[in-house]
Amino acid sequence: MTTETVTKPATQPQKGxxxxxxxxxxxLELRAKQGRDLCLRVGVRGGGCSGxxxxxxxxxxxxxxxxxxxxxxxxxxxxSDPKSMLYIYGLVLDYSNALIxxxxxxxxxxxxxxxxCGTSFAT
Structure with a gap:
């Protein structure tokens, strides 16, 4: 029997x-490998299996x-740009280092x- 753990968001304030x-x-680990101060841009584009x-x-x-x-x-x-936020407001981004x-x-x-695949969606 496997149990799935739910990871809580890193901070509590309401964020999109x-x-x-x-x-x-x-x-942050990936950014450190870049060797410079960068931000992360998250958005959406048309395409993928689900649209x-x-x-x-x-x-x-x-x-x-x-x-x-x-x-x-x-x-x-x-x-994130305002157009993308229409589709992803409330998105939770998680990371797992599981082999599968x-x-x-x-x-x-x-x-x-x-x-x-987990990288496309429909609204």
């Missing part, structure tokens, strides 16, 4: 994009636009359907 402690730790795909990449904080949503995690910024099924996990309260 929530990161668990494990996701934040992994993202929309998640996007996630590091970028220079100087690229943050005035209309972007910016969430601070103890000095680390998670950024590991990696980043997106839990989106706005998704009516998700794909088995």
């Amino acid at each position: 994009i929530l990161m668990t402690d494990s996701a934040l730790a992994h993202v 929309m795909s998640y996007t996630m990449d590091f970028e220079d904080p100087s690229n943050i636009r005035p209309d972007d949503e910016v969430y601070d995690y103890d000095g680390f910024q998670v950024v 099924g590991g990696g980043f996990k997106f839990t989106n309260p706005n998704a009516s359907q998700t794909c088995g």
Whole structure:
């Protein structure tokens, strides 16, 4: 019998994009390998098995636009454009280092359907 643990978001204040402690730790580790101060941009684009795909990449904080949503995690910024936020507000980003099924996990309260790959969804 296996038990699944639910990881709690890293911070309690209401945020449009929530990161668990494990996701934040992994993202910070990846950013450290880049060797410079970067923020994480999370968004969506058309495509994927279910119609929309998640996007996630590091970028220079100087690229943050005035209309972007910016969430601070103890000095680390998670950024998203307003159009993407229509589809992902309340998203929980988690990370698992399991050998099978590991990696980043997106839990989106706005998704009516998700794909088995875990990176695309429909609303």
